[in-house]
Amino acid sequence: MASAATSTAVRTARHVVALRHTARRGGDVRAELAPVIDELRDELAPSMSKRQAAAVIGVSVPTLDKWIDRGLLPVDVAPSGRSRVQRDPVLDLAERVEDLRRAGETRHLVAAAVDRMLREDPQYQHEFDELYGPGLAAMREGDFVSAAPGTDFGRED
Amino acid sequence: MRTDRANSVRALAQTWRVPNFEVIVPRAVRPLVDQLAGQRAGYGEVYAQFERDPCAEHLGAYRLAGPLEPAVCGLHLRNGWRLAFTMQPPEHPRGRRRVIILLVARREPRHRASDAWTILHDLFGVENPPKAHHKPPCCQASVPDISDDTLDGFLREVQILTRGRRRGRS
Numbered sequence: 001m002a003s004a005a006t007s008t009a010v011r012t013a014r015h016v017v018a019l020r021h022t023a024r025r026g027g028d029v030r031a032e033l034a035p036v037i038d039e040l041r042d043e044l045a046p047s048m049s050k051r052q053a054a055a056v057i058g059v060s061v062p063t064l065d066k067w068i069d070r071g072l073l074p075v076d077v078a079p080s081g082r083s084r085v086q087r088d089p090v091l092d093l094a095e096r097v098e099d100l101r102r103a104g105e106t107r108h109l110v111a112a113a114v115d116r117m118l119r120e121d122p123q124y125q126h127e128f129d130e131l132y133g134p135g136l137a138a139m140r141e142g143d144f145v146s147a148a149p150g151t152d153f154g155r156e157d
Numbered sequence: 158m159r160t161d162r163a164n165s166v167r168a169l170a171q172t173w174r175v176p177n178f179e180v181i182v183p184r185a186v187r188p189l190v191d192q193l194a195g196q197r198a199g200y201g202e203v204y205a206q207f208e209r210d211p212c213a214e215h216l217g218a219y220r221l222a223g224p225l226e227p228a229v230c231g232l233h234l235r236n237g238w239r240l241a242f243t244m245q246p247p248e249h250p251r252g253r254r255r256v257i258i259l260l261v262a263r264r265e266p267r268h269r270a271s272d273a274w275t276i277l278h279d280l281f282g283v284e285n286p287p288k289a290h291h292k293p294p295c296c297q298a299s300v301p302d303i304s305d306d307t308l309d310g311f312l313r314e315v316q317i318l319t320r321g322r323r324r325g326r327s
Contacts (some may be wrong), residue, residue: 079309081181144181
């Protein structure tokens with residue numbers, strides 16, 4: 001039902017990543033692009049599905065899963081019980097993966113990009129925990145319960 | 158030898174009993190399921206069949222018409238009760254597919270405020286098609302499929318509705 005919205009979100013996120021690259025040239029370009037990048041980023045929801053995140057970064061969902069499982073990308077659980085990946089870390093990661101691609105790297109891109117983020121910013125993991133830890137713990141309980149009939153249901157109920 | 162065979166048969170039987178589908182309901186909708194106790198609506202049988210195969214023909218589930226057609230199936234329980242559900246693939250490769258019960262309510266076309274299909278369409282924020290339709294089997298062309306965003310929107314509305322009702326009671 002929402003495939004068009006999904007592809008629009010992925011496209012917008014990719015535009016943000018591409019513009020960030022261009023903005024790194026510095027000077028006037030950076031100043032001119034900054035508000036455009038912010039505006040585009042704000043059009044995106046604060047989190048996205050794993051499929052969307054994988055498409056933005058340009059990797060498979062299992063690859064993304066691996067890094068989520070290792071705690072290197074923060075996720076939260078939506079009311080539907082599905083994992084949602086935080087937008088900003090996805091954009092950061094996509095930008096670094098793009099760096100590696102442009103440098104000719106083709107393998108283990110996410111691993112290398114996360115490694116680079118960790119090396120560049122030792123607070124990376126710590127900040128994720130600080131930012132998302134308590135909220136995630138509260139949301140992991142989920143909003144779904146079993147639909148099994150209760151003990152007070154009779155045979156014909 | 159006999160023990161080994163008995164054990165393997167038992168293990169196989171155990172495997173067969175593992176439900177194919179996880180049948181769940183939003184926490185806020187669970188009270189609607191609970192109200193079926195004593196109503197002789199046949200929900201227990203439907204639940205058991207959902208765990209095995211929600212697409213089984215004898216269950217009689219049908220696809221809704223209108224804007225919810227891609228995403229939601231309906232089912233007639235006994236004594237005028239209706240059930241709306243959707244399905245989602247497993248989140249993990251080894252997980253089970255999910256049947257999500259969205260709503261259980263009576264069909265009351267003359268009382269829009271309590272009519273199952275009116276409430277359902279309101280919660281999704283879409284138009285309830287005015288005319289009856291031919292009710293194709295739920296899984297005839299494909300299984301119903303709901304996006305996470307659509308489901309999240311629905312759940313938000315359910316939570317708002319139930320919060321409102323709780324406030325109204327107090």
